[in-house]
Amino acid sequence: MNGRRASARGSALLAAVSTVAVLGSVPASAQTEGRIDTTAGKSGYTAHLGGTSTETNLFALDLEGGNSIRAYCVQISVAVDPERFLHESPWDEFPDAESPFHENRDRISWVLHHGYPSVGLDALADTLTGQGTELHDGLSEKEAITGTQAAVWHFSDGHDLDRDDPGSGDDAADADVLALYDHLTGDANVGIGEQPTPALEITPATASGSAGERIGPFTVATTGEITEITGELPDGVTLTDADGAELAAEDLADGSEVYLDVPRGTGAGQAEFALSATGQLDTGRLFVSEDYTKDPAQSLIVATSEETTLDASAGADWTAAPTTPPEESTTPTSSPAPTTQPSAPETTETTSVTPQANSGDLAQTGVSVLVPILVGLALLTGGATLVVLQRRRRST
Numbered sequence: 001m002n003g004r005r006a007s008a009r010g011s012a013l014l015a016a017v018s019t020v021a022v023l024g025s026v027p028a029s030a031q032t033e034g035r036i037d038t039t040a041g042k043s044g045y046t047a048h049l050g051g052t053s054t055e056t057n058l059f060a061l062d063l064e065g066g067n068s069i070r071a072y073c074v075q076i077s078v079a080v081d082p083e084r085f086l087h088e089s090p091w092d093e094f095p096d097a098e099s100p101f102h103e104n105r106d107r108i109s110w111v112l113h114h115g116y117p118s119v120g121l122d123a124l125a126d127t128l129t130g131q132g133t134e135l136h137d138g139l140s141e142k143e144a145i146t147g148t149q150a151a152v153w154h155f156s157d158g159h160d161l162d163r164d165d166p167g168s169g170d171d172a173a174d175a176d177v178l179a180l181y182d183h184l185t186g187d188a189n190v191g192i193g194e195q196p197t198p199a200l201e202i203t204p205a206t207a208s209g210s211a212g213e214r215i216g217p218f219t220v221a222t223t224g225e226i227t228e229i230t231g232e233l234p235d236g237v238t239l240t241d242a243d244g245a246e247l248a249a250e251d252l253a254d255g256s257e258v259y260l261d262v263p264r265g266t267g268a269g270q271a272e273f274a275l276s277a278t279g280q281l282d283t284g285r286l287f288v289s290e291d292y293t294k295d296p297a298q299s300l301i302v303a304t305s306e307e308t309t310l311d312a313s314a315g316a317d318w319t320a321a322p323t324t325p326p327e328e329s330t331t332p333t334s335s336p337a338p339t340t341q342p343s344a345p346e347t348t349e350t351t352s353v354t355p356q357a358n359s360g361d362l363a364q365t366g367v368s369v370l371v372p373i374l375v376g377l378a379l380l381t382g383g384a385t386l387v388v389l390q391r392r393r394r395s396t
Helices: 017-023 101-114 121-130 141-156 171-185 370-395
Strands: 033-049 052-063 068-073 086-089 199-203 206-210 213-222 225-230 238-240 257-262 269-281 286-289 300-302 306-319
Touching: 033 068, 033 141, 033 171, 052 141, 052 300, 068 141, 101 141, 101 171, 101 300, 121 141, 121 171, 141 171, 199 269, 199 306, 206 213, 206 257, 213 225, 213 269, 213 306
Parallel strands: 206 306
Antiparallel strands: 033 052, 033 086, 052 068, 068 300, 086 286, 199 213, 213 257, 225 269, 238 257, 269 306, 286 300
16 A cells, blocks of 8 residues: 555554454553652752751653653652552542642643743743843752752642752752742742643444445544554555545544445455554643552652653444346337348248139239130030930931
8 A cells, every 4th residue: 555545554463343342442542650760860959848858859750651751749748659650640630639739730730831841951041040030050950850849849738948948959059949939939820721631532443334335434533643544454445534535644633534445346344443643741740649548659740741652443344235236227218120020931832723803904814714614615515516416317
């Protein structure tokens, strides 16, 4: 198949249609489960907030599928458990019902979008100096981590950074941390709403039809960008739009409708196709520790936007088109011109002819019938005369 064909001839055969019926209805989304990698995180200074001293960290959260993201903690008094999985959860499912997180989550998201590492060190330094802040030899990574985490805790836990003694750094570092903290918690922070979870879904998961028709439509729903179409389709079967035009990955987007076009004459069978997409696991996504209600452990919030891969599949089965006689034409046709039948060969038969009187001026054919009559009359007359003469002689 060429670049615009839906069938990737060299790809491995995907799962059977029966499997798609079970799995295809589940939206494919970003890897939503991960564990903290204690060897890959980065540390800031110890921050002094609300009378407590707490280490600041930019955590590494390794997701299933290979992606690794960076995240901050949103519960200052809850311990981290690196042995436990964390699951992506909507903001509404933040496990502490009494936490200030619920009323401040938009502003926490703004901190993450405008803090480190979403914004690089040089860009942050330019922003602060543009506001009239005098930094001490720029902004270091440790200072940026400390100031960003402290701003998150300000909104998630209601703790303010100690302005007289912000952290464990020297005076210059503490001043830089405080400047970033003030920027992230100040009037410029107007909040950013929750971003959609990356997702890719094809509905329905399965469909049925018969050869000679387009089976579908299958509707694509995604928050990402379609990058690939794969599938092992029988010869002649193609992935098309409603008008029969063959589709490529770049033709598909959220809301697209696709069909499996099965030519008439194709035997009964089945086929399936899969879509791949890239999506963003956006800054501000929340990850909550499993079994939190039984044993609370630290929840994390994503500090960087990461690209992730999404996959979804669907399939169809069909029956062979029924064999039907050709339809009779309803167009009137003229009757065929009569054909001349060959004359039967002449035969000679001997038949008795009844003498008939000649009539009109018809030509005579053969001997006239009067001749034998006249001859007969002459014979009779002669015979009668002879008899009369003999009788006269006897009487004499």
